[in-house]
Amino acid sequence: MNKQGLIIFDLDGTLIDSMEIHAAVFAQILSERFGIAEEISRRAYYRMSGNPLGYQFERAIQEESFQSPAGMNEIVEDFYARIRLHEPVVFADVAPALRQLWQAGYGLVVCSGNAPDIVEKRLDQTGIKGYFTAWLGTDPAQGLKKGEPHFEILRQRLALGLEDFQHNAMSVGDAQHDILVAKAAGILSVGRLNLFNAVSLQEAQPDYLIADLSELVQLLKDPAGTEGEFNEIARLNTRK
Secondary structure: OOOOOEEEEEOOOOOOOOOOHHHHHHHHHHHHHOOOOHHHHHHHHHHHOOOOOOHHHHHHHOOOOOOOOOHHHHHHHHHHHHHOOOOEOOOOOHHHHHHHHHOOEEEEEEEOOHHHHHHHHHHOOOOOOOHEEEEEEEEEHOOEOOOOOHHHHHHHHOOOOHHHHHHHHEEEEEOOHHHHHHHHHOEEEEEEEEOOOOHHHHHHHEEEEEOHHHHHHHHHHHOOOOOOOOOOOHHOOOOO
């Protein structure tokens, strides 16, 4: 592991400004296939964001008293096909913050609920891929998903024991699910606030709440050090 520690980023809603587009596509599919009002589906998407996409569709359908269809994989693939048509836009604060964290010596990775090919393509398209040593997407057929399956892959790639991982890693995400999987793994959790998630993030009680990644940079800077000096993540981790 990099001396400063490992920062695990969610992608959509944290690095890429894509949540409104995703919510619109999610709602459009449920409206076309089941007649569910788009406003209801949008709220369901924001509430369940971070969870596997198939789970989100299944819950949204069941909550409106429809039976889950047998072809759930086809619905998920329809969603992915539609969002592949959209050009990704990175938040303005992201590239400068990633540059500073990378230069400071942190290891940076992405763990996303999106399809693996979409994750890599979006990192390429937005010009931020070079800051990351690894990126992982979600593929239920291969057991790839956010949380412990992703963290186990990272520990293997980085030759990290569980204790080292827990003491030297943090997770940054915009969804309640991101906070809960970080807590379950025993690593520091940072919630990125936006227009849709303040209540759900506060309910999850992350270790830190930030409005944008410039605040993450300030959080990691050493207030007692010289200008440009950063703390090791382990020094922020006060857990026994």
